[in-house]
Amino acid sequence: MCCTNNRNPRVIIVTGLGNIEAEIYKDKAPLSAANFLRYVDSGKYNNLSGFYRVVRQDNQPDKKIKIEVIQGGFGQDSLIEKYQFPPIAHETTKKTGILHKDGVLSMARYGPGTASSEFFICVGDQPALDFDGERNPDKQGFAAFGRVINGMDVVRKIQQLKDKDQYLENPVKIIEIRRVRD
Numbered sequence: 515m516c517c518t519n520n521r522n523p524r525v526i527i528v529t530g531l532g533n534i535e536a537e538i539y540k541d542k543a544p545l546s547a548a549n550f551l552r553y554v555d556s557g558k559y560n561n562l563s564g565f566y567r568v569v570r571q572d573n574q575p576d577k578k579i580k581i582e583v584i585q586g587g588f589g590q591d592s593l594i595e596k597y598q599f600p601p602i603a604h605e606t607t608k609k610t611g612i613l614h615k616d617g618v619l620s621m622a623r624y625g626p627g628t629a630s631s632e633f634f635i636c637v638g639d640q641p642a643l644d645f646d647g648e649r650n651p652d653k654q655g656f657a658a659f660g661r662v663i664n665g666m667d668v669v670r671k672i673q674q675l676k677d678k679d680q681y682l683e684n685p686v687k688i689i690e691i692r693r694v695r696d
Contacts, residue, residue, distance in 0.1 A: 516582075519543065521540075522538055522539055522540050522541060522662060522696050523537075523538045523540060523547075523550075523551060523695055524536065524537050524538065524572075524663070524693065524695040525554055525660075525689045525691055525693055525694065526538070526690075526691070526692055526694050526695050527665075527688060527690075528584075528688070528689040528690045528691070528692075529565065529668065529672070529686050529688055530686060530687055530689065531668050531671055531672060531686055532608065532665060532667070532668035532671070532689075533534065533665055533668065534583070534635075534662055534664070534665035534666075534668050534669060535662070535663050535664040535665055536619055536660045536661060536662050536663060537661055537663050538550060538551060538659060539592060539610070539612055539658075539659055539660050539684075540659070541614055541658075542610045542611060542612050543607075543610045543654045543657065543660075544659070545602050545603055545605045545657075545660045546580075546602065546605045546610075546621050546629070546659035547660065548602045549602045549611065549621070549629070549630070549659075550619070550621070550659055550660070551693070552599060552634060552692045553599070553631055553691075554693060555693070556694065558631070558686050559587075559631075559688050559690075559691045560586060560595050560688070560689070560690045560691065561588075561688075561689060561690070562597065563586060563588045563589065563592050563631075563687075563688050564586060564589065564685040564686050564687040564688045565584050565585065565586040565672050565682070565685060565686040565688065566585065566586065566587075566589035566682055566686075567584070567585035567589070567634075567677075567680050567681055567682065567683040568581050568583075568584050568585070568672065568673045568674075568675060568680060568682060568687070569581055569582055569584075569585070569640075569675050570582055570637075570673060570674075573590060573677060573679070573680050574680070579647075579648045579649050581636075581640050581642055581643060581649060582637040582638050582670050582673065583635060583636055583637060583640065584634060584635050584637065584640070584669055585622055585631035585633070585634040585636040585675075586607040586632070586633055586634070586635075586688060587622070587631045587633060588632070588634075589685065590594050591650040597631070598630050598631045599630060599631070599666070600630065601628045601629055602621075602629055602630065602652060603627055603628060604623070604626035604627050604629065604657055604658065604690070605657040605659075606645040606654055606655055607617065607644040607645045607655050607656075607657075607658055608624055608644075608645035608646070608655075609645075610657075610658060610659075612658035612659065612661075613644050614636050614639065614640040614642075614643040614644050614647075614651055614655075615636065615640075615642065615656065615661075616636060616637065616638050616639055616657065616659050616666070617634055617635065617636060617656050617661050617662035617663075617666050617669070618635070618636045618640075618658050618660070618662075619634070619635055619658065619659055619660040619661060619662070620633065620634055620635075620636070620643065620656040620657060620658040620659065621633055621656060621659065622634050622654060622656070622686055625652065625656070626652060626654045628658075629657055631640045631669055634656075635669050636661060637669060637670060637673050641667070642677040643655055643656045643658075644656075648677060652690075653669055656663040672686050
């Protein structure tokens, strides 16, 4: 594990399918970690959001570079507009050293500097999401900021749920995300 630090905060993501515990790498990715923790501490993820998107090898036929993740956040544009904080500056994996390995949490984005509330968890190693990776034409990658330390079985269970064009037919509600250690 690249970044475990006894001083980093930990969170529990409580879902209807089980709990996911993650360490948030405040020391390695201060901007992205602070952004995620701001949503956690404000309670904005609680009962409003969920895991709504799953990406597997079999559901991205038009993509040359395939990835495997589950995505969570608000999921609906109306909720994003109402509950989202302003986007943050992009923290690349080249800067942080946190690579998109199995269980890594990262901010979803469109272009660099557009990440805000949406996040994903890697299922398996996903080097195409790192700086200079091939998933996005800008090759800036995504901003990784933490890692699952317990509950990858729940992540994998969510990823295997029935979807239509990567969107879960029945999103998995995030009941609560709370800090378990500051």
